[in-house]
Amino acid sequence: MTSSAAVKTVNARLAEELAVKEVQVAAAVRLLDEGATVPFIARYRKEATGSLDDGALRALEERLGYLRELDDRRDAVLASISEQGKLTDKLKAALMAAETKARVEDIYLPYKPKRRTKAQIAREAGLEPLADRLLADPSAVPEEAAAPFVGDEVADAAAALDGARHILVERAAEDAELVGALRERFWQFGSVRTRAATEAAEGGAAAQKSQKFQDYFDFSEPLDRMPSHRVLAVLRGEKEQALALTLDGGEEDQYQVMIAEALGVDLSAAAAATPWLAATVRFAWRTRMSVSASVDARIRLRLRAEEDAVAVFARNLKDLLLAAPAGNRTTLGLDPGFRTGVKVAVVDGTGKVVDTCAIYPHPPQKHWDTAKATLAALVARHGVELIAIGNGTASRETDALVAELLADMRTAGAAPPAKAMVSEAGASVYSASAYAARELPDLDVTLRGAVSIARRLQDPLAELVKIEPKSIGVGQYQHDVTPGILARSLGAVVEDAVNAVGVDLNTASAPLLARVSGITETLAEAIVAHRDRAGRYPSRRALLDVPRLGPKAFEQCAGFLRIRDGEDPLDASGVHPEAYPVVRRILDRAGVTLAEIIGNERALRALRPADFADDRFGIPTVTDILGELEKPGRDPRPAFTTAAFAAGVEKVADLEVGMVLEGVVTNVAAFGAFVDVGVHQDGLVHVSAMADRFVSDPHEVVKSGQVVRVKVLEVDVDRQRIGLSLRLNDAPSADRGRRPERGSGPRARNDRPRRGDPRGTGRADGTGRTNADRPGGSMAQALRDAGFGR
Structure with missing residues (x-):
């Protein structure tokens, strides 16, 4: 249990980190401990927290958990050292001042119970005085100093000196200050080096499979400046046995000097024991401390990359969830396909399924006219206002079918519905889920996808909450990120988005209600069951009739629930x-x-x-x-708009350098944004081609779901890569648009870290910005990044 003094320390640290008053932090912590949710506190307890927003509260909640874990671990370490009778005032002060878990573990290392080490065995053999003597008197001849220690447990002088060496190595490895300093130096001056793994270099099937990592077959980049997408790319390459990855700490001599100083060894002294002491320092670095520093750097590198990747995913997911809804209009959803046909579903304004079928306009059946007639009948019968087309296989061909249908309707003098391309990401996951089976029990799995596509156009938020966030597909290396970290962050994003918009209590699904502040999955099911049994809720207060929904849950959720045309008009508001x-x-x-x-x-x-x-x-x-x-009850989401894809541009080969097209941003990564221009393959707008100014974060310019106009700068048909620009006045270079030799791809040596140079970053100046990071930068780096960014 954390002491009150520790709580005050935690609050003070949080206030300092968030740059707010400690009284604000104390109020937020108290509310969180009482079971209040972040959305509730941000919206309805502004007086208590001084109007901390949900972003600050999420950061506070995350850090609060870490600092409390730190305090608990500190208390456990203090207790362990105290039980050993070794706790001094100085040691306690050092532990109390430790600001990270790693620092606490560094201090605890000499006192941590462990298996018998070689150093421990040497101490038991009485060799510690020998180690101390050689440190204190470098003029002593090591072999002569070791002679008195030879006996039953020590075979000879060499064995004695070996034991003394292990004692000094462990002493250095358990020096918290030294370990911390080595760790920071390794991070500051170290680099990641990768080369082709043996199997990839030898050719054959393994080599072909590894070609997507070819840009990393001879690669080096500084640890502290390597962007997250490249970190995760090389880690994936290592996992797939395409790359051999090592961490290089830089100049080895500097580390040895640091170890020598910590042990009190003068490496420049012309004394008899100096060579032995120097060899001991070298042995300490190479066999133990370099390994430890490398492992620490790898963990730090991965954690930082994961944090960045999760942040990118979270921002994209938020943009997608808060995309403009088309509203309560009858919608026809199309899930395109060739051999298996196009699945069709019509849903009314409330999302209820009113009709389904399958049509076969594409090869091999080619029933084009029949398919068009079927769609025309459905539009007429149900008064369809919108047509949602999934953006997967056969989407452009299906879009052409719909376009022809709409043209026929205009010719006949009928008002045609609007059409829009909708992302299918995660639709198959929903279709096969247990919830979809309960929600649409009478529909085949394939038809459920068409229903989901239609509903996504009506209300993206209400439909996407039914899918596990990581399956929505707007992340950067989401499958390489630790699942727990990703789930916690994305869950918070979904919760904040749902509560920002508000939920219609009388139409919401259980998955949507479960994301409302204070409502668990069990309560959400109970709310829907009560609604099905007793009819629509006439007021918010009627929620209290739901079994197991008590005053606390009501307090947390009521403000985020909406009741249209209820007993009290205020129930429709926030x-x-x-x-x-x-x-x-x-x-x-x-x-x-x-x-x-x-x-x-x-x-x-x-x-x-x-x-x-x-x-x-x-x-x-x-x-x-x-x-x-x-x-x-205002909706914070923008007005609904759709992109108009260019006629006749249906595949990558149809693209021409210089074309200006309309498209939809599908994903935003650290290095740029992917845009769907209607050719089944997203193009990349590199961060260097987003504006006429330097852009450090692509989110400053675009967001997922945004309709944009882009210029085609580069087309690689063989590798299915498209380079785009948001700067419509950009002039493509003379060699852009030519089809390169298969597997070669566009390259520019000054766009990537110099090979073999541990500090090489390809910088053109001293600003820290690479050529690919500045306006007018090369698209070669963009395409390399894009190859690993989806």
Whole structure:
């Protein structure tokens, strides 16, 4: 159990890290400990936390867990050392000052119970005085100094000196200050080196499989500046046995000097024991401490890369979840395919399935006219307003079918529905899920995909919450990231997105309700079951009739649930039921009815929040209430728009350098953004081609789901790679667009780290920005990155 003093220390550290007041942190920590969720605290407890937003609260929650684990581990280490009778004031002070778990473990290492080591065996043989003598008196001749220690347990002088060496090596390896300094130097001056694994270099099937890693067959880059996507790429290459990866710490002599200084060895002294001591220092570095530093650097490298990758995934997922909904309009969903046909599903404005079938317009059946007639009948019969086309196999061919249908309708004088391409990512996962089987028990798995595509167009958020976030496909190396880290981060993103939009209590699915603040999966199922049994909820208060939904859960969830056309108009807004008395006070003071003031922007903006604030509901909450009354239940998502793909451009070979096309951003990575321009293969806008200024983060310019206009800069048909630019005035170079020899790909030596140079970064100046990172940079680096970015 953490002491109160430790809690204060944790709060102080959190306040310092977040650059906020400690009182804000204390309030947030108290609310979290009481079971409040981040969305609830951010929205409805602004007075307590000083208006900390959900981003700050998520960071606080994450760090709070780490610091509490740190305190628990510190307490355990202190107890262990105390039980050994070795705890001194100095040691305790060092442990109390430790700011990371790694530092605590470094300090604890000499006292940590361990198996018998060679150094321990040497101590038991009485060889520690020999080690101390050679350190204290370098003028002593090692063999002569070792002679008195030869006996029953020590065979000869060489064995004695060997034991003394192991004692000194362990002494250095357990020096917390030294270990920390070596670790930081290795990180600062070390580099990652990769080469082709033996199997990949020898040719054959293994070599062919490894060609996607060919840019890393002779590669080096500094540890502290290697971007996350390249880290995860080389780690994947190592895992697939395509690459051999090593970490090089740089100049070995510098590490040996540090070890010598820590042990008190003067390597420059012309003394009899100096060669032996120098060999001991060298042995310590090469056999133990370099290994430890390399392992630490590898862990740090991976963790940093994972953090960056998860951050990219989280931002993309948030953009996708908060993409513009088409709304409650009857939608026809098409899941394209060739041999198995195009699966068709029609859903009404509430998402209810009203019709399904399959059509076969494409090879091998080629029933084009029949398929078009079937779609026309469905559109007419159900009053279809939107057509959603999945963007997978046969999507462009299916889009052409729909375009022809719509043209025929215009010719006949009928108003055609709008069409849009929809990402299929994760649709197959949903179709085969246990929830889909319960939700659509009478539909074949393949038809469920068409239903999901239609619903995604109506409301991306409501449909995507049914899919495990990592399966949605907007990440960067999501399958290489530690699952627990990814799940926790993405779960928070989904929760924040759902609660930012709000949920219609009378139409929401159980998976959507389970993402609402305070509602567990079990409660979500109970809410839906009660709705199915008793009918729609007339008010938020009716939620309290749901079994096992108590006052605490109600407090956490009520403000995020919406009831349209219910008993109380406020139930359709983001005003929390606990604040309804504030609304009544506003109405009384203004002398108007609720119906008269809702949406009355002029009247509401004339009111002063301070006039209605009290001890419980302060100015921030009253300000939010007035905002909700102005636009009750407002949706923070943008207006719905669709991209118009160019006619006749259906595959990579149809692209020509210089074309300007409309497309949709499908994914944003650390090195750029992928854009679907309707050719079954996303093109890449490298970060260097995003703006006429330096862009450090592609998210500054674009986000997933955004409709953009791009210029084709490069086309590699053989490797199915497309280079794009958001700068429509970019002039492609003369050699762009030519088909390279298979497997060669565009390359530029000044676009990547210099081979064999541990510090080489290909920098053109002293800014730290590579040629590929600046406006006008080469697309070669972009395409190499893209080969590993999806």
